[in-house]
Amino acid sequence: MGSTGVFVHSRRVTWGETDAARIAYTARFLDYAMEAVERWFQDRLGTGWYEMNVDEGIGTPFVHVQMDFRSPVTPRDTLDSTVRLIRLGGSSLRFAVTGRVGERLVYEAELVCAFVETARMKPIPAPERYRPALEAEAALA
Amino acid sequence: MGSTGVFVHSRRVTWGETDAARIAYTARFLDYAMEAVERWFQDRLGTGWYEMNVDEGIGTPFVHVQMDFRSPVTPRDTLDSTVRLIRLGGSSLRFAVTGRVGERLVYEAELVCAFVETARMKPIPAPERYRPALEAEAALA
Amino acid sequence: MGSTGVFVHSRRVTWGETDAARIAYTARFLDYAMEAVERWFQDRLGTGWYEMNVDEGIGTPFVHVQMDFRSPVTPRDTLDSTVRLIRLGGSSLRFAVTGRVGERLVYEAELVCAFVETARMKPIPAPERYRPALEAEAALA
């Protein structure tokens, strides 16, 4: 957790994520950002995508992703991905995810997901039981 | 399809599958072998794992895998993976999967899966409707 | 290849690409788009990222990606990804990649990469030997 209460997910880059250019492969950065957002749900809403889907019949499919790659990473690096909820819509969430190695900026991403009822894949409002946590997070951003 | 009727799945190695040693990463070879077996189901049984699971409530979880790595591959290579059903048990299937680039041997694998009812994850006999195709394949091996 | 000469990469979605929501996982779509662009290089420039990196000392790191997800895919689907070179800069390439299953729109992406000299990771102009092919592709878009 960052000093301002913002969620940070840290993990070492692995050998299997590199490519023949000897840096982490482009497509792995979306895995990094998605993994950070997944941990944010577990940490801040107290539930994961798996539990929401399987136990509650609620999904959060992503509708938009954008990423800017600022510097490469290798398995020498531990990547810190900071997750901010920058827009809380009626049924959608927009996250800003920023990856750093120490002070060095690695990537900047925005990801948008929407709450749906999985049975019919229809959008639903953000569930009431998550609203207080969602509003607290939106206030941090 | 091989000249003897044995199933062969071919595909180019991709950049994202390489690692910093500039060859395909070890763990990707299990993806190659699994992908070849997945295509074998589609080609030989006329149905895929997805359809079996979602439509029929039947799973084929893998219980054992072994692999010997004989030579490296890179994105210069098109990998041909030959799939043979070498043992047809009551509820289990043992596959031999062999990867080659041209004449060059790349990997040799054996994979064992078992038919289960997904609702309770209990083993079931190989479904009757697949027996003729399974027996024809076992006879090829 | 599409009817207008535009490059199309087709491949079946695999079981291993799905997640517990029973659709392909969000992060796999960047793999799909990257794989399509990789094949575009092989088909249109006559060389792959591996050969450019290892043999020529030239890299094409990606600096920007954006994706809109329009509809889900499963292993029932064969995904056709169309690749257009929509901007040919001095050292950068901007691609529009559109994924469809039949007529159904699945994803729309833009990806930007830049030619670099791998030894120093410095931008370089698009190599002369690729300019005619690059210009022909840009004219198609």
Next chain:
Amino acid sequence: MGSTGVFVHSRRVTWGETDAARIAYTARFLDYAMEAVERWFQDRLGTGWYEMNVDEGIGTPFVHVQMDFRSPVTPRDTLDSTVRLIRLGGSSLRFAVTGRVGERLVYEAELVCAFVETARMKPIPAPERYRPALEAEAALA
């Protein structure tokens, strides 16, 4: 680290590792075992595969893998993978890797790699500077 000094790598299973059967996909287990062995090198030899390859010109390609799958995992689970060096050969290492969730056995694997000089992909003896640590680890198994 385990109570007997044996190395244990722990991490939560992720959503992206599941498949449409709502359990982690078979091929991901080789990623889990490889990741555990990678961390073992960093922890016990004080160097990673990346540093060995890029800085020292030494590789450790895997020549054999076998895995038995004992029970499924989901993102509800934190997987503990224990790594033991069960055979220290002249140039090869055989690892036993066992995955558990709490007391529950998840997978049992053996993986064999060999030290090579990367320039010519020729086997070399385990480097002298790593022998004391390797022998200490082999004594634990």
